[in-house]
Each structure stands twice: as structure tokens, then as C-alpha cells.
Amino acid sequence: MYRTLLLLCLGPLWAWGQSDTTLVIKAIAGMQYDLPRIQVKPGSRVTLILENYDDMAHNLVVTRPGARLTVVEQALKVTAEKNYVPESPLVVASTKIVIPGASEQVTFRVEEGTYSYVCTYPGHGFIMYGPLYATSKPLPPLAKDPNLAPIVKEKLGAKKEPAHAFALEYPALYRTWVPGASPAAIVVSFDGNSSYCWDAAQCRLRYAWTGGFVDNEEQWYSKGDKYSKIVGETYWKEDSLNYPLRVGSPDHIPQVRFLGYKLKDRLPTFRYLIDDIEVHETLTALPGEIGLVRRFAVVRNPSSRKIYFHASGKGSFVPTGADPAGSGLFLAQSTTFSLAVRP
Ligand SMILES: [Cu+2]
Numbered sequence: 001m002y003r004t005l006l007l008l009c010l011g012p013l014w015a016w017g018q019s020d021t022t023l024v025i026k027a028i029a030g031m032q033y034d035l036p037r038i039q040v041k042p043g044s045r046v047t048l049i050l051e052n053y054d055d056m057a058h059n060l061v062v063t064r065p066g067a068r069l070t071v072v073e074q075a076l077k078v079t080a081e082k083n084y085v086p087e088s089p090l091v092v093a094s095t096k097i098v099i100p101g102a103s104e105q106v107t108f109r110v111e112e113g114t115y116s117y118v119c120t121y122p123g124h125g126f127i128m129y130g131p132l133y134a135t136s137k138p139l140p141p142l143a144k145d146p147n148l149a150p151i152v153k154e155k156l157g158a159k160k161e162p163a164h165a166f167a168l169e170y171p172a173l174y175r176t177w178v179p180g181a182s183p184a185a186i187v188v189s190f191d192g193n194s195s196y197c198w199d200a201a202q203c204r205l206r207y208a209w210t211g212g213f214v215d216n217e218e219q220w221y222s223k224g225d226k227y228s229k230i231v232g233e234t235y236w237k238e239d240s241l242n243y244p245l246r247v248g249s250p251d252h253i254p255q256v257r258f259l260g261y262k263l264k265d266r267l268p269t270f271r272y273l274i275d276d277i278e279v280h281e282t283l284t285a286l287p288g289e290i291g292l293v294r295r296f297a298v299v300r301n302p303s304s305r306k307i308y309f310h311a312s313g314k315g316s317f318v319p320t321g322a323d324p325a326g327s328g329l330f331l332a333q334s335t336t337f338s339l340a341v342r343p
Contacts, residue, residue: 020044025117026051027058027098031128033117036152037145042112042134050095051103056288058119059083062092062108062132068116069233072125076343084120097121110134114147123290123343126210126233127151127193150193150211150232171266174214176228180237181206186261187228188268189213190285195232196292198283203256203272204244205283207237208341210290235290235343239312246308247275250329277301291342298335307332309339317341 211232321337
């Protein structure tokens, strides 16, 4: 089937006949391309043929040097009809969305520089990418190339493993100092790739990221004045001015008190009070995509007060067990409700 597709694709290519370089790049399982990086001559005309061997749809967008993240962020606002490709001078070339089993090609010209190829399907762009070097100079050894996607670095076994006090088994949890949270931050990684920061002082989720966990090295060797580094890219951040849970009325922000957490299958459930109501919150990874689910269980609500969730902050929410109550608010319909958080 691929052979047929490929021949069909090559038809117009021969007629064109001007590409200096033609490369087949495959989208494969695990949100990745099979080529970790590409090198072409500066000033050359390049044809990339994207073949989708995965069971999800993908595209391939070539971005100007240094522009990958900007394009990925812009793409989050673009519809599927436009193939999740922003109209931007930062985009050099792009395929349509390629469904599983199909292929699509693009031809473009590059000048000297380090471009990127990236899938801008929502959420994929933070991990599914690679550098396209238009240079005649030798490239850094693959194992030391800083521009590779994290997933590729891991696969190569070349990832500079951040120092950990013990061999990490996932899910993993640390209490440490990280940027953008109080000193009572708790960081958790589901799998070493998808991670989040929950702040025990304020009883709230602060942010979530993908592409790694934390690097504690600097923090350990400092005098307590350095943060652990977030490894990867933040895809979701909470609006720090708006505490999300509301009690009794949509704008009553409750007093919070952290009661501790318990681990089940290595994953924490955070227990805390919002006014006099005891809430347990458990976060799990969204399977097969970037994002997480926040599950709330109201275990004690002595005066049976209404509980609202204010879904503010960067990202999108899909609630379960809660009904929209206007301007970003959801009203809990029972003692359990959940919200899926996506980029
Ligand atoms: Cu993709």
C-alpha cells in the first residue's frame, strides 16, 4: 500500500525534477518521526514525503530557525480545516493532516540555518519534532545534539539523565523548590515525560509540562537558593490570581488547608480543606495525548454547600460530573467531578 502511495507521490515529483534532496520521513507510534534530524545543503530545494505509519493523524510543518515553539503555540488556535497550520511567515512549508496509512509531500527551499520540522496537530508539537540543518558544516554527534526531540534523546539512550537521589521509578514524586510555586511545591511525573507541579501551601495545581521531569542537581549543590529545573515544556499553567474552587457562591474563594497526601500505585491523592469541606484530588495522565485529568472527591461537606470550579488559566477544560454555570464556572453535580486539562 505504501509502495503504491509512494509511486503516486513520485509522479509529479519527477515532472518537477528540481529537488536537490528528497527524503521520506515516517510518522511512527509514540508521537514521533522516524528521522531524528535532517541535514541538507544550504540554498537547496528539499522535498519531504511524510508517510503516516501511526494510528493517529499527523502533519509536518517546517518552521524558520528558532520559530518552532511560536508556531506550535499559534497552531493551537487554528482549526482542523486549516490543518492546524497557522498563516505565519514563520512557516516555511506544511503538509495537510495526514491520516493513518496515507502520505503527503512538501517542497521548499532553505537557506543556511537550523530549521525545525514539527507536527502541529494539537498537543503533538511539544514532543514530535526534529531539527532540519541546512548547512555544509559537520553536525554535532547525534548523542550530543541539543535540538533533538526529548523522546528521541531518550530512545538513543543519549539523554543526559538529570541527577536523582535514587533510581527513579515512575510515577515519581518530589517535594522540592521549583519556579512559579511556593516552597511547599510537590512535583509529580507520571512516566518521566508527563509531569505536573502541585502547590501544597495553596492547595492547587500550578502547571503541567511534557518532555521530562525535574533536574535537581543545581538545587542540591546550592545553599538552598536555587530551584530544581523543569525539564521539558510547560503546556498548561493556572491563573495564579483565581483560586479554582469556590464554595457556596461562584465568587467565594475558600480558606484552604493542606491535610497531606496518600500514595496509591505511587500516585498521590492530595487531601485538603476548602473552608470546612474536605476534598481529595487525584491527577492522572490522559492516555495517548498530552494532558491530565483532575479528579475531585468531596469526602466531607458538613453544611452541604455548593462547590464550583473556576476553569481559568491557559489551556482547555472538559468537565465530567459538573455543569457549566457561566463565565468559566462549573457547578459540581455530585460528590465527585473531574476536569480534563489539555494544552
Ligand atoms: Cu502529530
